[in-house]
Each structure stands twice: as C-alpha cells, then as structure tokens.
Amino acid sequence: SFTVKWHPTDIKYENRLDYVKTEQMFPHELEIHWLSILNSFVLVVLLTGFVVVILLRVLKADYARYTKSRETGDDTEDYGWKLIHGDVFRIPENITLWCAFIGIGTQFVVLFFVCLAMAFGEIITPTLPGGSVYTSVIILYSLTSSIAGFVSAWFFKQIGGGAWAWNIVQAATLFFIPMAIVAMFLNIIASVYGTTQALSLPTLILLFSIYMFIGFPLTVVGGIAGRNLSSEYQAPCRVNHFVRMIPPVPFYRQAPFQYLVAGFLPFSGIYIELHYLFNSVWGHLSYHLYGILFLVFIILLIVTSSITIALTYFQLSVENHHWWWRSFISGGSTAFFVGLYSIFFYVYRSKMSGFLQTVFYFGRMFSVCVTFFFMLGAVGALSSLFFVRRIYAKLD
Structure with a gap:
C-alpha cells in the first residue's frame, strides 16, 4: 500500500512542465543533442564540400573539353552529360x-x-x-x-x-x-x-x-x-525530336541503389533527434529543444539537396536523362528509412502492444512518412532542377 499527499500549487496547467526546460534537469541528454548536431554538421560540410569543390572541378574540366571540341570541330570528345543536352529538358x-x-x-x-x-x-x-x-x-x-x-x-x-x-x-x-x-x-x-x-x-x-x-x-x-x-x-537547350536511348549501367548506378544512398545519408543526420522525438510522442519524455530541432531540420534540407544534386550529376554522366522523377524519389527516400526506424522503435524501444496501439502507431507513422516523402522529395527535385539548368546554360 502507499499514501498520497496533495500539495496545492498556483502554477498554471500550461506552465507545469517549465521545470524540465532547465539544463540542470538533463545535462547528459543535452550533450547528446549537441554531439548529434556536430555529427550532422560534419556530414553537411563533407557533402557540400564534395558538391561545391569536387563537382565544380569536374564540370570545369568538362566545359574545357566541350569548348575545345567545338573549336576544332571534333565532336568525338562529347560524352556523358553533355551528350544528352537535347533530351535532358524533355518533359517527363x-x-x-x-x-x-x-x-x-x-x-x-x-x-x-x-x-x-x-x-x-x-x-x-x-x-x-x-x-x-x-x-x-x-x-x-x-x-x-x-x-x-x-x-x-x-x-x-x-x-x-x-x-x-x-x-x-x-x-x-x-x-x-x-x-x-x-x-x-x-x-x-x-x-x-x-x-x-x-x-x-x-x-x-x-x-x-x-x-x-x-x-x-x-x-x-x-x-x-x-x-x-x-x-x-x-529551356537552356533545344529538345530533340527523337528520344535518345539510355545505355545500360552497372547496378550501383541504377535507381534502387541511388535511392538507398540518397535516403540513408540524410537519415543518419537526424537519427538521434528522431530518437528523442519518438520518445516524446510515444513515450514519457517531454520535448522542448525547438532550437536544436530547427538546426537539425536545416541540416536535413541541406544534406538532402546536396546528395540529390550529386546523384543527379552521376545519373546524367551515364547519359540517363530521366532525372525529373528520380530526383524527387531520391530526395523523398529518407521517408523509407524513417519508416524502418518506426518499425524498429515499435519492436525494440516501445512497450506498446495490442491491436489498438499498433494500429494507431503505424497509422500515424504512415502519415509522417508520407509527409517526409513529399517534403524532401520537393527539396531534392527543385535542387536538381536548379543544378541542371545551371550546368546546361553554359553550353552553346
């Protein structure tokens, strides 16, 4: 048996969770949040560094070869993304x-x-x-x-x-x-x-x-x-009347592998924050670190944009001009990993059971995953559209 003592309080109902907002209440958890931010920031630096430095250097070399071939009248050096300029802006x-x-x-x-x-x-x-x-x-x-x-x-x-x-x-x-x-x-x-x-x-x-x-x-x-x-x-380039055939490529340059890469990298940057959000929504924790959540969301958008641009370039470089839908699905593929994590959380982290809790959990997580797919898919597709227009605008 046990006894209960009620202590009256003047604190309003909506303010009764304010005590958990003090850093003294969760120093260890706060450190984990900032380590997650640091890990995500490193990922952003690496990806954006790749897109800005490596990709631009490759494009510079491609432009130089393209200009040289136009001056000499020899088109045999045209290959990769330059070769499909007449198809890349074909309406999908x-x-x-x-x-x-x-x-x-x-x-x-x-x-x-x-x-x-x-x-x-x-x-x-x-x-x-x-x-x-x-x-x-x-x-x-x-x-x-x-x-x-x-x-x-x-x-x-x-x-x-x-x-x-x-x-x-x-x-x-x-x-x-x-x-x-x-x-x-x-x-x-x-x-x-x-x-x-x-x-x-x-x-x-x-x-x-x-x-x-x-x-x-x-x-x-x-x-x-x-x-x-x-x-x-x-469109920066005129669209040809006849559709160009797409050459075969190895498995690691095909769409399924590209979707896995495009989804895993952004997900790895938000994994820790997802853990706390899931425990807040489906568990007993209270989430109020909205400043950190804002930073994580910005990082998510940057990583999604960077990886989709890089994968779109790789796709164009193997003369595959079907980039419109693939860039959208690549950006939105993070939703697939969020869905996998929701299954992992339900099985190994939550104490939910029974038909009611199971249906509610997966029904709401389905809505969350669909939202992620639309949101990040749009980010990936718009980033790729901007990138493709920029690189082909420099071709004569």
Whole structure:
C-alpha cells in the first residue's frame, strides 16, 4: 500500500512542465543533442564540400573539353552529360502529378517552419489535448494550402501544361484525401474501443469543413495566382525530336541503389533527434529543444539537396536523362528509412502492444512518412532542377 499527499500549487496547467526546460534537469541528454548536431554538421560540410569543390572541378574540366571540341570541330570528345543536352529538358511523363507533388512538398517545408515558430511562441505545446492538436494542424495546413496551389500551377504553366484546373485539384487532394481516410479509420477504431483519442462527429465535421471551406479555396486561389504570374518555360537547350536511348549501367548506378544512398545519408543526420522525438510522442519524455530541432531540420534540407544534386550529376554522366522523377524519389527516400526506424522503435524501444496501439502507431507513422516523402522529395527535385539548368546554360 502507499499514501498520497496533495500539495496545492498556483502554477498554471500550461506552465507545469517549465521545470524540465532547465539544463540542470538533463545535462547528459543535452550533450547528446549537441554531439548529434556536430555529427550532422560534419556530414553537411563533407557533402557540400564534395558538391561545391569536387563537382565544380569536374564540370570545369568538362566545359574545357566541350569548348575545345567545338573549336576544332571534333565532336568525338562529347560524352556523358553533355551528350544528352537535347533530351535532358524533355518533359517527363505525368508532369501534372510531378508539379502537384512539388507544390505539396513546398507547402510542408513552409508548414514545418510555421509549426516551429508557433512552438517557440508556446502557441503549440505538449500540454495541448489531442483534439486541439488535430484542430491546430488542420488549420495550419489549410492556411498554407495556397502555397501548394501556387507552386504547382507556377511550374505547370511554365512547362506548358494545359489542364491547369486538374493540376490544382491534384495539389489540393493528393495528400489530403489519403490522410483523411487514414484519420477516419483510426477514429473509428478509437470509437469502437471507447478511448479518449476518438473525436466526436461534430469535431470531425468541423475539421473537414475547415479544409473544404478554407484550405481548398486557398489552393485554388494560389493556383490561379501561380498560373497568372508564371512566365514561359525557357529551356537552356533545344529538345530533340527523337528520344535518345539510355545505355545500360552497372547496378550501383541504377535507381534502387541511388535511392538507398540518397535516403540513408540524410537519415543518419537526424537519427538521434528522431530518437528523442519518438520518445516524446510515444513515450514519457517531454520535448522542448525547438532550437536544436530547427538546426537539425536545416541540416536535413541541406544534406538532402546536396546528395540529390550529386546523384543527379552521376545519373546524367551515364547519359540517363530521366532525372525529373528520380530526383524527387531520391530526395523523398529518407521517408523509407524513417519508416524502418518506426518499425524498429515499435519492436525494440516501445512497450506498446495490442491491436489498438499498433494500429494507431503505424497509422500515424504512415502519415509522417508520407509527409517526409513529399517534403524532401520537393527539396531534392527543385535542387536538381536548379543544378541542371545551371550546368546546361553554359553550353552553346
């Protein structure tokens, strides 16, 4: 048996976790966070150093050979990425989908910064009840929907797409509808089990109405603005009428191996922080190091951008001009490793069991992984697009 003594306090409910924010409460954990930042920073330096120094030196040598071959009239020295200048800007298949993915991913990058800013301002805190968190996320997602519409329509108009209305609809629904289905399924399970995680029918109708009457219209408005403000797409090189055949390459230069490399390196830079985030969301810890989380997110974006650019160059150097979709999938492949870590955490780190906890855990982690895929995929694709335009703009 045991006894309990209640001590009255004047501290407000939302401020009762402030004591854990003092460094004296977690000196060892703070050291681990900073060691993780240092490890990630070293990774950034190495990758950006490779892209900026090594890659530029290779490109400089390539430009010199290209100029020499043009002066002598001998085109036999043309090889690698220079040889496919007539195909590299060929519009890929499913360009409407590609533009919508870019728009959705860009929205999530902005949304993450907005959420961090609100966490800094203690507008979003760990003490919020589940319903308030759902409402906050839906409102923020709806208010930033115009970004998805704008970016998607801007690129679609630039590339010369015609069905712009369908493009905007895709930007508004490709993420929301699947995630709404997942959320409804989880809520039905929670209602059957009678847990406090279940949202009432009026709350569900309210959340759905917020997006339909705020988020969707803002996506349309952003799409119209992006379409009207976009200029005509000017490719640095003229596209050939006939598609160039892609030569065979060894396995380590094929897409699956490239996706593994592109996903593993960014994941290695955020692994430690993911450990604490998972323990905070699914365990008993309280996470409040938003400054460190901001640094880790910036590092994640830089590493994703750098590794995708490097892999895109390697792809072009073997005369493979299908870089549009591969750069997006390469950037978003970090989501695959986040998914693997979520399985590892559930099996070896958490104490969750039973159908309810399992379904809730993997349902929500599926949503997180999809968000990572869109967000980092857009970062990788936009970085590669900028890089490809820059290197081919120097060719005559």
